[in-house]
Amino acid sequence: ATPTALMVGTGRGAQLGLVIKGPEVLESTRRADTVVLDKTGTVTTGEMSLQDVVAIGAAGPQEVLRRAGALEHASDHPIARTIARAAMRTGTLPAVTGFADLPGLGVEGVVDGRPTLVGRPRLFADRGLTLPTELRSAVEEAEARGATIVLVGWDGAAHGALAVADTVKGDSTEAVRLLRGLGLRPILLTGDNSAAARTVARQVGIDDVDVIAGVLPADKVDVVGRLQAQGRVVAMIGDGVNDAAALARADLGIAMGTGADVAIQASDLTLVRGDLLGAVDAIRLSRRTLRTIK
Numbered sequence: 207a208t209p210t211a212l213m214v215g216t217g218r219g220a221q222l223g224l225v226i227k228g229p230e231v232l233e234s235t236r237r238a239d240t241v242v243l244d245k246t247g248t249v250t251t252g253e254m255s256l257q258d259v260v261a262i263g264a265a266g267p268q269e270v271l272r273r274a275g276a277l278e279h280a281s282d283h284p285i286a287r288t289i290a291r292a293a294m295r296t297g298t299l300p301a302v303t304g305f306a307d308l309p310g311l312g313v314e315g316v317v318d319g320r321p322t323l324v325g326r327p328r329l330f331a332d333r334g335l336t337l338p339t340e341l342r343s344a345v346e347e348a349e350a351r352g353a354t355i356v357l358v359g360w361d362g363a364a365h366g367a368l369a370v371a372d373t374v375k376g377d378s379t380e381a382v383r384l385l386r387g388l389g390l391r392p393i394l395l396t397g398d399n400s401a402a403a404r405t406v407a408r409q410v411g412i413d414d415v416d417v418i419a420g421v422l423p424a425d426k427v428d429v430v431g432r433l434q435a436q437g438r439v440v441a442m443i444g445d446g447v448n449d450a451a452a453l454a455r456a457d458l459g460i461a462m463g464t465g466a467d468v469a470i471q472a473s474d475l476t477l478v479r480g481d482l483l484g485a486v487d488a489i490r491l492s493r494r495t496l497r498t499i500k
């Protein structure tokens with residue numbers, strides 16, 4: 207009887223837009239008491255708006271945007287797509303060779319013959335690239351108002367920055383409220399800066415203490431592991447390449463159907479529609495199904 211009920215449960219899941227890897231997944235879904243939410247593309251739409259382009263020295267804003275766009279064109283990060291789209295509106299982008307995606311950090315490659323680096327301030331610091339005062343104050347100002355800064359550099363120096371901002375998905379606030387009502391503690395986990403993370407957290411009703419920001423992809427796994435070491439049963443919901451390891455590590459990995467293939471492969475359950483209310487459906491379904499079995 208038990209396997210049959212579980213099969214019925216997973217079948218019902220499919221009707222709700224939940225792709226469940228196997229019947230045993232319902233058990234970890236039922237037991238989860240903590241839900242770790244990735245920010246970009248999971249709680250937010252990932253369709254970012256480009257708010258500002260800053261250029262310093264001899265470079266103009268157009269050149270900063272076009273060089274960044276040329277590189278970002280090869281990445282499928284939500285920030286990358288936004289920047290590439292904006293840059294393409296200015297005309298044909300310069301040629302790129304030697305492209306490398308640096309998950310959770312940015313992108314690099316040779317644009318128009320110049321080694322070019324695009325990404326978060328942390329990436330520039332890691333490469334020993336210091337920011338001129340003018341650029342540093344632009345970064346601070348944009349981050350203070352909750353934007354995400356993408357630095358653009360070439361030939362070994364920073365030449366500009368792009369400020370992008372994200373939008374919370376329509377159903378995220380309601381989903382967080384319902385998850386809490388089901389007894390799960392929501393935690394926002396992101397590689398983005400803490401002001402941007404808190405701006406989103408506040409909109410969906412997550413307290414500052416439950417915001418973990420500025421983490422690298424490898425640290426996302428550690429956060430999940432630390433919570434498990436505290437005895438928590440962790441559901442992790444994410445969409446990106448950078449979330450894959452944490453999704454695999456979590457007791458229940460939930461991927462957005464709209465996200466990267468590796469995230470979907472690493473997870474136990476996929477929310478086909480890519481909205482967080484699917485996670486609420488999954489938990490309710492698991493509790494109903496397993497109650498029937500007992």
Ligand code: ADP
Nearest residue numbers: 245246283286310311312325326396397398448
């Ligand atoms: P999240 O945890 O919110 O999904 P990521 O771990 O993918 O974010 O990225 C962390 C941060 O690294 C981003 O907020 C952004 O600042 C930067 N970043 C990552 N990928 C890119 C990219 N392709 N271009 C520019 N910045 C990037």
Ligand code: MG
Nearest residue numbers: 244246247446
């Ligand atoms: Mg993401």
